Amino acid sequence: MSDLSTPKRGRPGYDRAAILEIAVLAFNEHGYDATSMGVLASRLNLSKAAIYHHFSSxxxxxxxxxxxxxxxxxxxxxxxxxxxxxxxxxxxxxxxxxxxxxxxxxxxxxxxxxxxxxxxxxxxxxxxxxxxxxxxxxxxxxxxxxxxxxxxxxxxxxxxxxxxxxxxxxxxxxxxxxxxxxxxxxxxxxxxxxxxxxxxxxxx
Amino acid sequence: MSDLSTPKRGRPGYDRAAILEIAVLAFNEHGYDATSMGVLASRLNLSKAAIYHHFSSxxxxxxxxxxxxxxxxxxxxxxxxxxxxxxxxxxxxxxxxxxxxxxxxxxxxxxxxxxxxxxxxxxxxxxxxxxxxxxxxxxxxxxxxxxxxxxxxxxxxxxxxxxxxxxxxxxxxxxxxxxxxxxxxxxxxxxxxxxxxxxxxxxx
DNA sequence: ATACTAACTGAACGATCGGTTAGTAAAGCA
DNA sequence: TGCTTTACTAACCGATCGTTCAGTTAGTAT
The missing domain is CATH 1.10.357.10 (Tetracycline Repressor, domain 2)
Structure with a gap:
């Protein structure tokens, strides 16, 4: 998907695509509106706020x-x-x-x-x-x-x-x-x- | 649908079927979860609480x-x-x-x-x-x-x-x-x- | 009139929502 | 060893959610 060669800087973690993949699965299971950022975060083993580091809303x-x-x-x-x-x-x-x-x-x-x-x-x-x-x-x-x-x-x-x-x-x-x-x-x-x-x- | 002969007692208003009809339309437009009891009430020209007189939840x-x-x-x-x-x-x-x-x-x-x-x-x-x-x-x-x-x-x-x-x-x-x-x-x-x-x- | 029944209102409740802020943890680079 | 970059957390905010409650309104029945 993204480049595999370039070494990453900073603390490793999720990238946008990986978060999106899991988010879409959750949206499909419970519906977009019914999926809270809270349960989305717990699926990612992240805090709610961490998601806002990758996506603005x-x-x-x-x-x-x-x-x-x-x-x-x-x-x-x-x-x-x-x-x-x-x-x-x-x-x-x-x-x-x-x-x-x-x-x-x-x-x-x-x-x-x-x-x-x-x-x-x-x-x-x-x-x-x-x-x-x-x-x-x-x-x-x-x-x-x-x-x-x-x-x-x-x-x-x-x-x-x-x-x-x-x-x-x-x-x-x-x-x-x-x-x-x-x-x-x-x-x-x-x-x-x-x-x-x-x-x-x-x-x- | 219901009997037309029997005279009703008490203040006239919505019955369950009429409320349900409008509620289902609203659910389909915005999705069940995304449809709040508030907007549902305003579609019925009722207060939120009035809906709970006809349906328990x-x-x-x-x-x-x-x-x-x-x-x-x-x-x-x-x-x-x-x-x-x-x-x-x-x-x-x-x-x-x-x-x-x-x-x-x-x-x-x-x-x-x-x-x-x-x-x-x-x-x-x-x-x-x-x-x-x-x-x-x-x-x-x-x-x-x-x-x-x-x-x-x-x-x-x-x-x-x-x-x-x-x-x-x-x-x-x-x-x-x-x-x-x-x-x-x-x-x-x-x-x-x-x-x-x-x-x-x-x-x- | 009085009693009764059903329909409804306004205000409030705890819970949860999406989103923010200030600070911390973990990596590569110098 | 710092320095920078990236990833993250705990705590919190105002708004809105579904629901409840105490009282009111509008009709029928006697």
Whole structure:
């Protein structure tokens, strides 16, 4: 994550990333508001005041965490496979990438998906998230217009149901390995594109 | 809801259901923990203390709300169409019924789906919810064993993704009418069973 | 009128919240 | 050995939390 070579000065201890990791886990367990700086400190085996040496406020912890989740999703949309080629392929790439990103940054995305816009920080995050959703909705519409997707369901509804499925990972997925996430992404794509019904055509 | 004939005694005012309705909306907007009895009171144009005339605690408000959501889902599993006939038909009925129940009791189910188990009340609700999920998972397995559903994806994963899709309604669905919910249920079933891809066979 | 019942208010309570301050502990560097 | 840098602690602050309590208001019943 950070540089491993440079020797550190001063008393060793936590860095921001390590504190953030534990804080995000606590936020997800009890909810952001219900997680007091006191119990957060005891999880870190620190005093409350020590946290304020690394972060200026509780809300800044949330800010850094949400940015880590949103940054990953936003970078996904910029990848070449997401910007060139047939719309259906771009959509598949983004869908698969979203599953992998969720699996990789699970606690951070989990926190993001629970934000309700109760502060400027949360509202900013919601805005960025809606912007991401809108980009995916455009992909769905493009794929539909190209004849790759069924036209009898409203694209906005499709996008929401699709992301409902993907985002639900944060409610139950427990990472066991990187191959696990790739296989899960396969399942999501298969279910989303081909449906649950027994396929009438043969599969390779 | 309650009897309309019996004349009430004493000073008129809120009853439990009316308070609960507003409380649940507030809980969903800011989160249960972040919603203070003070702001709740001001939404009701009441004093904080007045709420305690109707409910013994903040947690009891949550308890009644969660029970209303869970009761609806549990009754769904007891309906004849959910207990008799081919597994695929029973699964379809439950899936459709869940969408309609979500639409009908949207704020209550929304609150239920955000519970994290941070108190005995919340843990009880999570237990009942898991029991419901388990019943649906059994339906999925039965339908798969009967050859109605594809066998190349693990039933547990299918169930979770399926309910991820359905439960995501609480994040975006805005009720406009009862026919609206029925149409939405159609879309969910179509997407879940047949997938997003352009159907190769003709549709009636 | 009087009694009764239910709905409600204002003020206060202990507890806990996020955050601050002043000082200390532990490391590398000179 | 100091000196600097970084990490931390104990004690505390004002604000807000859920809850309680003693009394008041607004209706119905007799």
């Amino acid at each position: 509780k809300e800044e912890l949330l800010q850094f965490a949400l940015n880590h989740a949103l940054g990953g999703l936003e970078e996904l949309l910029l990848e070449p496979a997401a910007t060139t080629g047939p719309a259906i392929d771009r959509l598949s790439h983004v869908l698969r990438g979203a599953v992998l990103m969720l699996a990789d940054r699970l606690p951070y995305v989990t926190l993001l998906l629970r934000v309700r816009g109760n502060s400027p920080t949360e509202r900013d995050a919601l805005t960025r998230r809606k912007s991401f959703d809108r980009s995916v909705a455009l992909l769905v519409s493009a794929a539909r217009d190209a004849g790759s997707l069924r036209a009898d369901i409203d694209p906005a509804t499709v996008t929401r149901l699709l992301f409902g499925m993907v985002n639900s990972l944060t409610e139950w997925y427990q990472p066991t390995g990187p191959a696990d996430a790739a296989h899960l992404a396969d399942d999501v794509l298969a279910l989303a594109l081909n449906g649950l019904r027994t396929p009438s055509t043969s599969r390779e | 903040k947690e009891e408000l949550l308890q009644f709300a969660l029970n209303h959501a869970l009761g609806g889902l549990e009754e769904l599993l007891l309906e004849p169409a959910a207990t008799t006939g081919p597994a695929i038909d029973r699964l379809s009925h439950v899936l459709r019924g869940a969408v309609l129940m979500l639409a009908d009791r949207l704020p209550y189910v929304t609150l239920l789906l955000r519970v994290r188990g941070n108190s005995p009340t919340e843990r009880d609700a999570l237990t009942r919810r898991k029991s419901f999920d388990r019943s649906v998972a059994l339906l999925v397995s039965a339908a798969r064993d009967a050859g109605s559903l594809r066998a190349d994806i693990d039933p547990a994963t299918v169930t979770r993704l399926l309910f991820g899709m359905v439960n995501s309604l609480t994040e975006w669905y805005q009720p406009t009418g009862p026919a609206d919910a029925a149409h939405l249920a159609d879309d969910v079933l179509a997407l879940a069973l047949n997938g997003l891809r352009t159907p190769s066979t003709s549709r009636e």
